[in-house]
Every structure is written in C-alpha cells, then in structure tokens.
Amino acid sequence: MTMTISPGSGVRSLKDRLLGRPLPLPGEPRAVVRLHDVTKTYPNGRTALRDVDLAIPEGDFVFLVGPSGAGKSTLIKLLIRDELPSHGSVFVDGLDVARLPRREVPKLRRRIGIVFQDFKLLPRKTVRENVAFALEVTGTPGRRIRPAVDRVLALVGLTNQADQLPSQLSGGEQQRTAIARALVHDPRLIIADEPTGNLDPLIAWEIIQLLLRINELGVTVLMATHNAEVVTALRRRVVALEEGRIVRDEPRGAYHHDD
Amino acid sequence: MLRFLAFSLRRAWQGFWRNALMSLAATATMTLMLVLLAGFWILQAGLLAGLEFVEQKVEVVADLRDDAPAAEIDALRRRLLAEPGVRSVDYVSKEEALARFRERLAAQGEEDLTRYLDENPLRASLEVKLADPRVAGEITDRLRNERIVESVIDIENLVDRVLTVTNILRMAGAVVLVVVGLIVLFIVVNTIRLAVLARADEIEIMRLVGASDAFIRWPFVFEGAFVGLLGSLVTLGLLGLAAEPIGRFLFDFFRILPLQLGSLARDVAIVVLAAGLGLGTVGSWISVRTYLLR
Numbered sequence: 226m227t228m229t230i231s232p233g234s235g236v237r238s239l240k241d242r243l244l245g246r247p248l249p250l251p252g253e254p255r256a257v258v259r260l261h262d263v264t265k266t267y268p269n270g271r272t273a274l275r276d277v278d279l280a281i282p283e284g285d286f287v288f289l290v291g292p293s294g295a296g297k298s299t300l301i302k303l304l305i306r307d308e309l310p311s312h313g314s315v316f317v318d319g320l321d322v323a324r325l326p327r328r329e330v331p332k333l334r335r336r337i338g339i340v341f342q343d344f345k346l347l348p349r350k351t352v353r354e355n356v357a358f359a360l361e362v363t364g365t366p367g368r369r370i371r372p373a374v375d376r377v378l379a380l381v382g383l384t385n386q387a388d389q390l391p392s393q394l395s396g397g398e399q400q401r402t403a404i405a406r407a408l409v410h411d412p413r414l415i416i417a418d419e420p421t422g423n424l425d426p427l428i429a430w431e432i433i434q435l436l437l438r439i440n441e442l443g444v445t446v447l448m449a450t451h452n453a454e455v456v457t458a459l460r461r462r463v464v465a466l467e468e469g470r471i472v473r474d475e476p477r478g479a480y481h482h483d484d
Numbered sequence: 485m486l487r488f489l490a491f492s493l494r495r496a497w498q499g500f501w502r503n504a505l506m507s508l509a510a511t512a513t514m515t516l517m518l519v520l521l522a523g524f525w526i527l528q529a530g531l532l533a534g535l536e537f538v539e540q541k542v543e544v545v546a547d548l549r550d551d552a553p554a555a556e557i558d559a560l561r562r563r564l565l566a567e568p569g570v571r572s573v574d575y576v577s578k579e580e581a582l583a584r585f586r587e588r589l590a591a592q593g594e595e596d597l598t599r600y601l602d603e604n605p606l607r608a609s610l611e612v613k614l615a616d617p618r619v620a621g622e623i624t625d626r627l628r629n630e631r632i633v634e635s636v637i638d639i640e641n642l643v644d645r646v647l648t649v650t651n652i653l654r655m656a657g658a659v660v661l662v663v664v665g666l667i668v669l670f671i672v673v674n675t676i677r678l679a680v681l682a683r684a685d686e687i688e689i690m691r692l693v694g695a696s697d698a699f700i701r702w703p704f705v706f707e708g709a710f711v712g713l714l715g716s717l718v719t720l721g722l723l724g725l726a727a728e729p730i731g732r733f734l735f736d737f738f739r740i741l742p743l744q745l746g747s748l749a750r751d752v753a754i755v756v757l758a759a760g761l762g763l764g765t766v767g768s769w770i771s772v773r774t775y776l777l778r
Contacts, residue, residue, distance in 0.1 A: 305692070334694035345689055349502055362695035364488060410694065 256280040257414050257445040263313035273299035275469040286440045288456045289449040291466035297449040318413045338407025342419035344399045346391040353387040356406045377405040397428035417448040453480035495703035506679045513675040514715030517668040518756050524664045531657045535650040542617040547607040552632035569619035574611045581606040617643050676767035687775045697776050704768045712764020716757045
C-alpha cells in the first residue's frame with residue numbers, strides 16, 4: 226500500500242504513481258501544481274529546498290508534512306511567488322511562476338486561495354467586508370461583489386455571522402472567514418498553511434471537513450500541517466519534506482512514515 | 485478607471501479616519517514642518533530683498549568737464565540709459581554738487597568753508613545707478629572713453645567686495661533653505677512611513693489576494709496627498725492669522741527694501757501647498773514602495 230522512498234528518488238516514484246492513475250487525456254495529466262528540479266537557496270546561504278519535483282493534478286487533496294524548517298513554507302512561498310526559485314521551474318495552473326513578469330503576479334494570486342494559521346483578517350472589517358475586500362482590491366465591479374460574497378459565506382456556513390467583526394467570532398469562525406475570502410475568486414487551488422494550528426482539535430476537524438468539501442467541489446487543496454491525527458486518519462496523499470527534500474510521497478499516507 | 489479612482493479615494497478616506505490618531509499625528513507633523521518651511525522662505529525672501537537693496541546702492545559717478553555742452557551730456561545720458569543693467573542716470577549740475585557738499589558739511593557740524601571760494605570748484609556729474617552691479621566695470625570703462633568725461637571714480641574693487649558678500653549670503657540662504665527642506669522631507673516621509681507601517685497587514689492581505697500594485701499604492705498615495713493638503717491648509721490658516729503681525733514686522737524692519745508683500749504671500753501660499761501635496765504624495769509613494777518591491 227505505502228511506498229518507501231529514499232531522498233532524491235522523488236521524481237521516479239511520482240511518475241510511477243501518476244502513471245498508475247486513470248488519465249483524463251492521453252499524455253500528461255493536467256497538473257495544477259508542477260515543480261521540476263526546484264532548488265531554493267536564500268541570500269544568507271541557507272538552502273531551503275533541494276531538487277524538488279512535485280506534481281499535483283487537478284482535484285487532488287495533498288497534505289504537506291515535515292518538521293519545522295523542512296521547507297514547507299518556502300515551497301508555499303514559491304507557489305504564490307513570494308520567493309523565486311534559485312533553480313528549476315514552478316508551474317501553477319499553467320503559469321510559469323518563476324518567469325512571470327511582476328505585473329502578472331496578481332493574476333497568479335487570484336487563481337490561488339491562501340489560508341494561514343493566523344487567519345490574517347482585517348480586525349475593523351466585518352466578515353462580509355473582509356471577504357468582499359478580496360474582490361474590491363482586485364477591481365471587481367460592485368454589483369458582482371455582493372452575490373459572490375453571499376455564495377461563499379453560505380458555503381462556509383457563516384451567513385448568520387456576516388455582519389460581525391472578527392473579534393466577535395470564535396477561532397473556527399475566523400478561519401472559515403479566511404477560507405471564504407480564499408474562495409471568493411473561484412481559485413483553482415487552495416493553499417492552507419497550518420490552517421488548524423491555532424484551533425482546538427474539534428474545531429480543527431470542522432475546518433478539515435470544510436476543506437474536504439471544497440475539494441469535492443473540484444478545487445485542488447494543498448495543506449501544510451503538523452496535525453498528525455488528521456493526516457493519519459484521512460489517508461489522503463501525503464508529501465513529506467525533510468531538510469528541503471521530498472522524502473515521501475504516498476497516495477494514502479500517514480503523518481509519520483508507516484513501519 | 486473610474487471605479488479604480490472611486491475605490492482609491494474611498495479607501496484613502498477610510499484609511500485616514502480608521503487610523504485617525506496616526507493620521508492626525510501625520511497631519512500635525514506636516515503642519516509643523518510646513519510652518520517651519522514657510523518661516524524660512526519668508527526669511528529668505530527678506531534676505532534676498534536686503535541684498536538687492538545693497539546692490540542697488542552701487543553707482544558709477546562720472547565727473548564731467550566744465551566745457552561739456554548740454555546737448556552732449558544729454559546724449560550721453562540717453563545712451564547710458566539704453567545700456568542693460570542701468571537703472572537710472574541722474575545729472576547733477578555744479579550748483580547741485582556744491583549745495584550737496586554744503587549740506588553734508590552742515591550735517592557733520594563743520595564750518596562752511598565754501599563761502600570763501602571765488603568759484604565753484606566742483607564738477608557737474610552723471611550718477612549712473614545700476615540694476616545689476618556686475619556691469620559697473622564695463623560702464624566705468626565706457627565713460628572714461630567719453631570726450632566730455634573728466635574722470636570716473638574707480639569703484640570696481642568696492643563692487644567686487646559687495647558682490648562677494650551678497651553672493652555668499654545668497655548662497656548661505658539657499659543652502660539653509662535646502663537643508664530645512666531636506667529635514668522637512670525626512671521627517672514627513674518618516675511619519676508617513678510609520679502610518680503605512682501600522683497598516684502593513686492590510687498591504688500584505690491585499691498582495692495575497694491578488695491586488696495589483698496600483699490598487700495597493702494609490703489609496704495610500706491619495707491618503708498621503710490628503711494629509712499634505714490638510715497640513716497645507718492648516719498651515720496657511722495659521723499664517724493667515726499671523727499675516728498682520730508678520731506684515732507689520734517686515735514693514736518696520738524692511739521698510740526700505742524692495743519687498744512686495746503681495747507677491748511674497750502668493751509665493752508662500754504656493755510653496756506651502758506644493759510642498760504639502762508633494763511631500764504627502766512622495767512620502768506615501770516611497771513608503772508603500774518598500775512593500776511592493778518584494
């Protein structure tokens with residue numbers, strides 16, 4: 226069932242895995258995320274990622290696991306072009322992220338919904354305004370904002386809390402607001418960086434359930450997490466990073482390497 | 485485009501009031517700095533007027549031969565007036581020269597010795613007042629070559645010295661004004677930077693949800709312009725209240741100076757408005773730029 230992959234052999238195992246899947250089209254499957262031979266060395270000389278190959282097909286739900294400092298955050302930063310790879314190529318939804326001109330970066334970010342551990346909500350805006358903000362600052366016409374916001378608030382179950390401020394919400398509700406904001410652009414990909422890190426276990430499960438439901442609607446989800454219980458229980462695809470390398474990539478993995 | 489403008493202006497307005505304390509602090513700093521700038525501008529204008537006044541005192545005096553025909557004197561006078569840099573040419577007759585000499589003696593309390601003279605020993609002269617003291621040498625040379633001119637007192641040395649002093653003072657005034665301007669720029673930019681820093685989270689969220697640089701930048705730039713405009717208006721209000729005493733002071737102090745209060749007030753208003761708007765706009769542009777460059 227599970228595969229043991231030694232560091233550096235990520236490419237091969239991944240190809241094997243992908244070939245085992247039914248392909249929608251002949252040739253390469255449509256990958257929302259594709260990293261090829263990616264190395265990231267920071268100006269201070271620290272290498273955060275080494276020779277990373279990763280493909281995430283459309284509709285996948287992927288857990289990104291690994292100890293702190295393994296390169297999870299760097300990987301996410303490369304996907305949203307907060308950082309550029311030192312070597313290799315990064316494609317997100319067909320966009321060549323590393324070669325994307327600066328002015329095209331917002332276009333990339335609108336195709337990705339990002340959710341953080343600390344929610345990153347604006348404290349003086351209501352739930353509705355926080356979600357609408359993502360549309361307003363990207364120049365969406367006013368008449369299209371209201372229906373889009375209502376739709377995602379219903380999806381995350383916050384219709385009744387729409388006019389409350391983040392400080393009036395529980396942690397779980399705040400995170401659902403953040404997820405609603407991430408969804409409001411109709412992204413192809415949701416990246417969640419430790420979305421349950423600040424939540425107690427029960428609420429964490431609610432958030433995971435929500436992400437799974439979003440995934441069922443066809444949105445690809447990449448979730449970096451330390452939540453071993455959730456990862457192991459769900460048996461979804463697990464990509465494990467250690468010291469900047471992909472050391473494990475299993476279609477139905479656990480948080481820890483299965484012995 | 486219209487939506488963008490409306491969005492930016494609305495966000496700028498909201499931004500100003502959502503962070504009212506910070507905005508008011510920035511406006512207060514802006515006002516203080518603009519008052520400082522305006523003060524130095526007025527001093528500089530007074531200084532320049534003073535220097536101009538001193539320079540206008542420079543005149544070339546040509547003593548005329550006693551036998552110079554009136555027609556030729558008049559012709560010379562006309563020719564001099566046509567010269568660039570010449571402000572006025574006054575003819576002083578022998579009698580006037582003597583009268584002035586007597587006045588001077590009387591003023592100094594000396595005994596009038598001239599009444600022992602058989603005839604008037606003083607010469608008639610042309611006093612050439614200069615608008616530009618730098619032409620003094622040229623005018624002197626020209627006058628020396630005139631047939632009807634007996635002698636010209638050499639003032640080139642004096643002119644050089646006056647010009648050296650006035651140029652140094654002009655330079656110093658300009659340097660002080662530039663330094664004050666830079667200090668104002670530095671302080672205002674830093675205040676705005678603090679105001680922007682307080683909203684770093686907001687900028688980060690905007691970037692993450694895919695706002696283009698323009699959508700992030702312009703609300704802040706408009707907000708900065710608004711702070712600048714408000715600061716200028718408060719400054720102008722304060723200066724308006726102080727205009728009367730300032731005007732009286734300038735008049736008392738610089739009564740003799742060629743200083744036009746009307747145009748000075750207009751200049752100060754333009755400087756304050758331009759500096760306020762410019763500093764606010766540039767300050768926020770620079771501050772936001774830090775976040776956008778990443």
